[in-house]
Amino acid sequence: MRNTAKITTAALAVGALTFGLTACGSDDSSASSDTSGPLVVAASPTPHAEILDYVKDHLAKKAGLDLEVKEFQDYIVPNTATEDGSVDANYFQNQPYLDDFNKKRGTHIVPVVTVHLEPLGLYSHKVKSVDALKTGATVALPNDTVNEARALKLLAGKGLITLKDGVGTEATPQDIAANPKKLTFKEVEAAQTARSLDDVDAAVVNGNYAISSGLKPATDALVLESAKNSPYGNFLAVKEGNQKDPRVVKLARLLTSPEVKKFIETKYQGSVIASF
Template structure:
């Protein structure tokens, strides 16, 4: 019994230590002005943040970059205190996640605009899509609505009037070609192109698969005046931190802007 009691006491101490660590991570203290950790999705967001880190380093700030391959984990990590900042999402996506998860996180400044495109391995134009073909859209909040709106703009489907950011394929009211709409994970869409006639893919995942808006998309959003700007996001308690204000200066810097323009050649544009 004495051994069992000792073991229980040790386990209880361990749990209390973990709880204390979690409490520290969730504190509302200001972010460090010397070193921060920023979460991004792999691809363009990662590339641009690396350039921002170069600019920030000259001014004495170290930016550690953590790369994610999905759209959900970076917000969870930020809300839980495992990241200081993340940079990868549109305000529409963020608002949908906050409404669903009640995360206390907010956008602070614009970063990049990624026009969404429709891609295909089997057809070269929308006119070649046939009755009964399969098309694919992202299955996450706001991105599915955005993709459905893109297929609507392409003339293939029609959404019911008043449909908002939480729209799914169930909100399609006109589908003359009787297309089968598949809702798939955003990151998996490029690998599924061989299984569908066409898919609406976010630019960062498209580029990760070697696809570009200008050369490969059979239809796409315009880059200019695109309502889907991406934002840098922090916990609500850190919105006015000094390092966040400095990070905006580093990100919206002429050197970074030139890097974006030269690297992505119009497929991705600065949002500011």
């Protein structure tokens, strides 16, 4: 039986407050030295927690790893909880997102090993193709810095918009140079993009939220991000200084094992792609 704790942002308010009170006095080298207990990993429910649960149920015991998985519905608390030691590691994010998070929040989270890619996709309940989007259609975008820029680049790659020259990983709708269909953009939390599909003409949805909402990226997306040379691989991450924790080293090895690769290929059928 799975032993996965489901944690919401509200339920972790106390932990977040603790982080806020201690962050000012935190030392970059103040990584935890206690490696005797279970390794507690924060993860998005799909596919991250599912992959970790596979490791927990099929590989961890033989490797001598006591693994505990905690599910989070948002993209904020997993990092703040890792920073303040409420959890030992997290698995939910990519490098551009982490770089932006560390810069803005003063955290010290570092990647350990990249495991998979979830292609970002454009979805719709109202049209069957990009060409069918009408002039003035409303498109929902994730509102965090990295994923919004990523979404706009996806649309630009399909010719729906043109971005200004030199726009990087912080692009917003204000950086659109041309918008021939006069699309209107609705910025919402990443977790709400799939839920907004009945209220908008189309939405750009992160792979994990697409899957958890019953969408199949490989077949349902009107446009799907290419996995080739993508900087958006999702990785196991820890607070700086904890990379050599023997429990983390074991989990990193298991997450990039042939068994996990086969699990990802079989379960997700191209909607999640192993990066190793």
